[in-house]
Amino acid sequence: MSVTSEVPRLSPCIGICKLDERTGYCLGCGRTGDEIGAWGGLDPASQDEIWAMLPERLAALSVRIRLLPLMDSELAGWVAETIREAKGRWVTGVPGAVAEFPCQTCDADVSLEGEAVVARMADARFRLRLHEKLRAFAFDGNGPVVLGLPKRRAMLPLAEGFTPLGADADAIAPEDRADELFDFGLGHPAHRFCIRTGDPDFIGTLRESTGKSWADVMAQLGQQIVQKSPVRVVESALARIEVSSPIPRPGGSLPGGPHTKLVPRLLAAGDDGPEALKIPDHASPVAIFYPGNRRPEPSRR
Numbered sequence: 001m002s003v004t005s006e007v008p009r010l011s012p013c014i015g016i017c018k019l020d021e022r023t024g025y026c027l028g029c030g031r032t033g034d035e036i037g038a039w040g041g042l043d044p045a046s047q048d049e050i051w052a053m054l055p056e057r058l059a060a061l062s063v064r065i066r067l068l069p070l071m072d073s074e075l076a077g078w079v080a081e082t083i084r085e086a087k088g089r090w091v092t093g094v095p096g097a098v099a100e101f102p103c104q105t106c107d108a109d110v111s112l113e114g115e116a117v118v119a120r121m122a123d124a125r126f127r128l129r130l131h132e133k134l135r136a137f138a139f140d141g142n143g144p145v146v147l148g149l150p151k152r153r154a155m156l157p158l159a160e161g162f163t164p165l166g167a168d169a170d171a172i173a174p175e176d177r178a179d180e181l182f183d184f185g186l187g188h189p190a191h192r193f194c195i196r197t198g199d200p201d202f203i204g205t206l207r208e209s210t211g212k213s214w215a216d217v218m219a220q221l222g223q224q225i226v227q228k229s230p231v232r233v234v235e236s237a238l239a240r241i242e243v244s245s246p247i248p249r250p251g252g253s254l255p256g257g258p259h260t261k262l263v264p265r266l267l268a269a270g271d272d273g274p275e276a277l278k279i280p281d282h283a284s285p286v287a288i289f290y291p292g293n294r295r296p297e298p299s300r301r
Contacts (some may be wrong), residue, residue, distance in 0.1 A: 096266030099234035124258030
């Protein structure tokens with residue numbers, strides 16, 4: 001992916017700074033030592049020329065992960081394009097608690113609203129807010145792309161057990177902002193898994209579980225939650241997916257469209273992203289794009 005611009009380019013550095021003795025290329029970004037040293041003083045055209053050479057260099061080094069030269073409006077345009085042109089699926093959450101917004105064949109409405117990309121379909125909504133520190137890490141050439149944010153900027157308020165959050169003022173659609181949001185309190189500082197409802201009787205039932213572990217809530221209210229099928233809201237600091245399709249019955253298959261998954265066995269590991277898509281330690285994943293029709297690889301745990 002090449003991008004040209006008259007403004008200074010993003011640095012390709014991903015924090016892995018070690019030169020390969022055979023080629024002289026950095027094993028993290030693919031630049032030479034001279035290119036790294038001169039980067040800040042190069043004009044945008046020269047920076048673009050170096051960016052254009054990096055994919056081939058990193059492939060020759062068998063490096064699986066590389067930074068894409070996208071930020072701000074360029075990144076927003078690319079995200080919108082993946083949805084508008086039905087190129088794959090977007091996922092947010094952690095292994096064992098995710099929401100999926102598929103768009104391989106979807107007819108989603110996509111728009112740029114202020115500092116965010118917003119996509120809507122009949123039973124789901126997706127929003128990605130932009131941030132100057134948001135970075136796109138690509139894997140295996142044309143493989144998945146993980147959007148990452150520095151960990152200190154990616155943290156969300158950590159709920160201690162099942163927690164009522166009140167009206168969902170951050171809901172994507174204004175008409176949903178009076179409905180109440182409940183955080184399951186999964187214990188992951190950069191992601192949360194919630195349900196949202198406007199049913200007053202159900203709200204009262206959910207409030208009675210305040211402070212309980214998510215496992216206890218599911219054991220006691222799981223059948224009722226499936227029956228009511230409230231909106232599931234999975235979010236990170238910058239990404240949010242809202243799914244309103246019916247929750248599959250136990251033993252049923254996942255729908256081909258938007259859906260969420262809550263898998264205790266995978267949650268127990270405490271990972272903040274798939275093992276095969278680890279990004280540099282200084283960053284936390286906020287959303288993942290899987291191109292084509294491939295589903296995320298199942299965990300082998």
